[in-house]
Amino acid sequence: MADAGAKASRPLSPHLQVYRWPVTMLMSILHRFTGGALYFGTLLLAAWLIAAASGPRAFEIVNAIYGSWFGLLVLFGYSWVLIHHLLGGLRHFVWDVGAGFSKPARDNLARLNLLGSIVLTVLLWAAVLLFR
Amino acid sequence: MKTALGRVRGLGSAKSGTDTFWLQRLTGVFNAVFVVITLGIVIALAGRPHAEVIAALRHPLVALPIGILIVSGVIHMRIGMKEIIEDYVHGGPKVLAVVANTFFAVLVGASTLFALLKISFGV
Numbered sequence: 673m674a675d676a677g678a679k680a681s682r683p684l685s686p687h688l689q690v691y692r693w694p695v696t697m698l699m700s701i702l703h704r705f706t707g708g709a710l711y712f713g714t715l716l717l718a719a720w721l722i723a724a725a726s727g728p729r730a731f732e733i734v735n736a737i738y739g740s741w742f743g744l745l746v747l748f749g750y751s752w753v754l755i756h757h758l759l760g761g762l763r764h765f766v767w768d769v770g771a772g773f774s775k776p777a778r779d780n781l782a783r784l785n786l787l788g789s790i791v792l793t794v795l796l797w798a799a800v801l802l803f804r
Numbered sequence: 805m806k807t808a809l810g811r812v813r814g815l816g817s818a819k820s821g822t823d824t825f826w827l828q829r830l831t832g833v834f835n836a837v838f839v840v841i842t843l844g845i846v847i848a849l850a851g852r853p854h855a856e857v858i859a860a861l862r863h864p865l866v867a868l869p870i871g872i873l874i875v876s877g878v879i880h881m882r883i884g885m886k887e888i889i890e891d892y893v894h895g896g897p898k899v900l901a902v903v904a905n906t907f908f909a910v911l912v913g914a915s916t917l918f919a920l921l922k923i924s925f926g927v
Binding site for chain 2: 710735739
């Protein structure tokens with residue numbers, strides 16, 4: 673112990689900025705983030721249903737907003753968030769039955785979660801744009 | 805009369821057991837099933853004229869899955885958001901946030917269910 677000043681300038685415990693993010697950590701944060709986004713995203717479904725129940729005028733307005741480029745962009749993001757949280761939930765079910773806890777299994781599940789959500793979202797929109 | 809062991813069995817240190825954990829899993833299963841059905845319905849109806857959408861939403865097999873998703877969804881999201889609040893908000897603001905959370909869940913659930921029922925039973 674040379675002096676007390678050296679102790680004060682020592683780094684504190686490692687935090688996010690010096691941490692190499694494991695893929696499981698990123699998916700854990702994304703699961704919470706997407707859950708929070710879906711929480712407010714329910715307002716999109718609520719607005720659509722309430723407008724439909726209110727009458728043709730209100731419904732036209734909501735339809736126009738959702739069908740605009742900005743609306744479609746939001747819906748695209750919403751669909752990815754939904755699919756990502758859905759797949760993340762299935763990942764939790766795997767753990768709930770006691771499976772998938774080894775290092776390779778957790779890493780693969782996490783990668784599958786992210787890759788699956790992106791692929792499914794793109795496929796969904798491709799199908800919608802092609803067949804609708 | 806219960807023995808000391810019988811009283812604490814399954815309760816854990818939170819004194820209230822694993823009800824919330826279980827309810828989150830249960831509603832998660834419901835959500836997984838009914839969100840896929842609802843997504844299909846919404847995609848099929850997106851951009852369609854009002855009369856056509858109303859006619860479709862009137863059908864019980866269309867309204868029911870959406871209704872079940874709404875109930876299961878707001879329970880699930882209320883538990884999830886409470887978890888987030890309890891992690892990051894403390895003291896007085898926490899109480900406010902927890903109350904606001906329930907308020908939001910009830911508001912979303914009640915208004916969407918009301919809209920759905922209004923359409924089902926005639927606008």
